[in-house]
Amino acid sequence: MLLLALLLPLGASATHIVGGELDLQHSTGSNYTLTLNLYFDAINGSAGALDQSLIAGIFDKTTNQRLTLVTLPLTSNTFVQYTNPACAVGSLSTRKLVYAKDIVLDATTYANPAGYYVAVERCCRNLSISNIVNPGSAAQTFYLEFPAVVRSGAAFIDSTPRIFPPLGDYACRGELFYYDFGGVDPDGDSLVYDMVTPLNGHSTAAANNTAPLPTGAPYSPITWNAGLSTRNQIPGSPALGIDAHTGRLTVRASNLGLFVFGARCSEYRRGVKIGETRRDFQLYVLNCPTNTAPALQMHLAGSIINYRPGRDTLRLLPSGPRCLTIRYTDPDANSVLTMTSRPVNFTVPAVTFTTTATGTVRAATDTLTTTLCFPECTDTKGKVYLLDLIVADNGCSLPKHDTLRVAFTATQPPNAAPVLTTSFPPAPLPISDDVPAVVRVTMGQRYTATLAGTDADRNALALTATGAGFDLAAVGMQFTAQNGTGQANATFSWEPSCTAVAIAGEGGLLVHFQLAETGPCTPLPQTRTVRFEVVPAADPAVFKPANVITPNNDGLNDFFYMPDLPLDFCDQKFANIRIFSRWGQQVYSSSERGFQWGGMGTGGLYYYLVTYTDGRKFKGWVEVIL
Known part of the structure; x- marks a missing residue:
């Protein structure tokens, strides 16, 4: 309070x-x-x-x-x-x-x-x-x-x-x-x-x-x-x-x-x-003792011309000086003077004193000096920024001040965006994280891709890969990068497993690949987003089980079996087969994909029902001829 x-x-x-x-x-x-x-x-x-x-x-x-x-x-x-x-x-x-x-x-x-x-x-x-x-x-x-x-x-x-x-x-x-x-x-x-x-x-x-x-x-x-x-x-x-x-x-x-x-x-x-x-x-x-306000002057480092408030605008260029020399004094001997800076119409960047900004004037003829520097990355984006330089004494009951308002513009060094190339398939245009490239990887096979980054400005580059809501290692993905100055290379590889399929669900696994640069004032990272989807190995071209068997022990068509059933895919597996008589009575059941049924000793027409764990069903008939 x-x-x-x-x-x-x-x-x-x-x-x-x-x-x-x-x-x-x-x-x-x-x-x-x-x-x-x-x-x-x-x-x-x-x-x-x-x-x-x-x-x-x-x-x-x-x-x-x-x-x-x-x-x-x-x-x-x-x-x-x-x-x-x-x-x-x-x-x-x-x-x-x-x-x-x-x-x-x-x-x-x-x-x-x-x-x-x-x-x-x-x-x-x-x-x-x-x-x-x-x-x-x-x-x-x-x-x-x-x-x-x-x-x-x-x-x-x-x-x-x-x-x-x-x-x-x-x-x-x-x-x-x-x-x-x-x-x-x-x-x-x-x-x-x-x-x-x-x-x-x-x-x-x-x-x-x-x-x-x-x-x-x-x-x-x-x-x-x-x-x-x-x-x-x-x-x-x-x-x-x-x-x-x-x-x-x-x-x-x-x-x-x-x-x-x-x-x-x-x-x-x-x-x-x-x-x-x-x-x-x-x-x-x-009544207080007389206290005279301090005074300050400022010029660009290396120049002897004082800045004129309201008339001059400093123009800070990437190749030019970015420091100010400030001189301040006080007619009152033994005054302790403190220099501060205060942005008027901007919030960043912070302008810092590189030398001591507090000192004591021992006599009226003493002058203190300090240096104030603008960061290299200061960018006014074409606007004129105002900065107050304030010197204050330690007088009673309150300090007295002198304020110099500096108008300036500043530009930062140019930076060309790095280039990211990959062996991923191209994403639909326009390329964005909302429309990623899609890579379909077959279960049981390894997928490999390469990434390369280059930068004309020779900034330090780093390639990274981040899973959207999952850890790459948890699903078996491997990413190895060799980062460096002006160049970076990386390899991505993956052999999907059923664990990855469970984590991916129907939407696949989204991975963000980024080429980041360090050193420039305004980094321009490049990104590629890829959605990885797991697909099962190709099913047999034709699923047409035999519909006639002759169980006479001559070694030909003695059993009913289905070698061309759709392949199992993680939790989407063969569950069972059941065979029924023409009157609907179940005469055979098996949960083995490699089942063999030799008939019931009675010729005629029978019906089968094959069920998979994901709810798929295949129906058909088979005739037993004795």
Whole structure:
């Protein structure tokens, strides 16, 4: 959570509350965690005012009826770490107190489309606040809104957006103060920010009313001093404001003092507001030592001409220099300067410093130098990319910067695609993974193919083969590659088995062959996809069993048999033969492919039925002549 720490004038009389915010996070099902982050003045606040628990109320937005009270026990008590310890002041120390409790928001109770709100009331604020009336009697109401947990009969889950940590602890009069108040939302909702007047509520400085049971809205706001308002909470040029989209707070305060301010983060889902949380903070404005901003200049390595922002565009070519020389300095002696780069309208590639980008200016005449290089593979694809070069000092309360925006175009070295040739049959045009080549391999025979890759750019080549959803070795496929620079060769071989047939099913086995190259900025891999199908060995040309036998023991046509039966193919096997009399009585049965039947000793017409395990059947008749 974001914190702006309180810094009070020495000797000032003060109470203990600096600010805070409520937070509601979904865990599982109907379970949520309700949290209050409260900031406590560890220097001027009394340790006796440190609550061991606080009470939150949950209310219906339509009726303001209180649905429940939740006791939030103190679960964490830590000191706030400041952005730049070197800028800290000894009289400034703030504790972050976390009060949290797991709660259940069931769909039967929290189903009002208008939503709900949570409130915690506590008194009092610091006496030294400069911008509100009677600050010693001003209380605080911590407030957030959340939607119904069910919508259109379905669960509707929402968590409070999380705000980033602080970037500064106090502001210097006449200097621009800023920090990133923008947050992230666990649900991906859109966030909108605005300034709001902090809420006072019903608690008072009376000893028995500093932490009353929260009651329903409306909550009275604090009262601004004359000339101040929600839009002018901390006077200056500019006055304190927040960017609606980014959450960036800025102010160049014109007055010294301690200022309370309020900001709101509203969350929207599909264009509809579903919740909000308010954050109540304080900012101290003081006189700071003069800090002059650093300055930088830049030119291409090997050139003495400085880059002119807004006029020059760098053109980075494959054969030309790709590094920038940056010189930066600061009129303030003993300033520590840090160089960073930030893409403006692109995300890749990362531009890196090849020399130290942080150094100390010992005197106003010192100049630091660093080198920034663009990767060889930077390619702006004909567009102009913008890169900010930023030098920052270590001044208080916030660093001062100088930014130089560099416009550049870049092209990468050319690369010709490698060539892949194979002995596989050609695929139907156009060649693609969706229309692979088909290779039919006969059971019991070995199939062999060769692959060769060449590259005119002499990049390193590698040939690989990958089964689509199966391991090549598991089905007996073998792939051996000899990879190298500018050339690669491979051999593929396979003798299918019934195991492979079972894995392939009716769709065959799909294998992706790839020729990959390494070294170029944009590799151009070549692929071939082949579908391997297993077919049985060719059946006898004619299946015409004899239909007459003469079982007279003369060695001619004594038995009925079928030497030309269709061949077995894995699980598609001969199952049995049965022979029936003309009246349908079974007279013979055998599960042996090499059966021999010599008749029943009775001449006449008989009928046979041959069955295979895959359901195929062959019917016919045979006549026995005695």
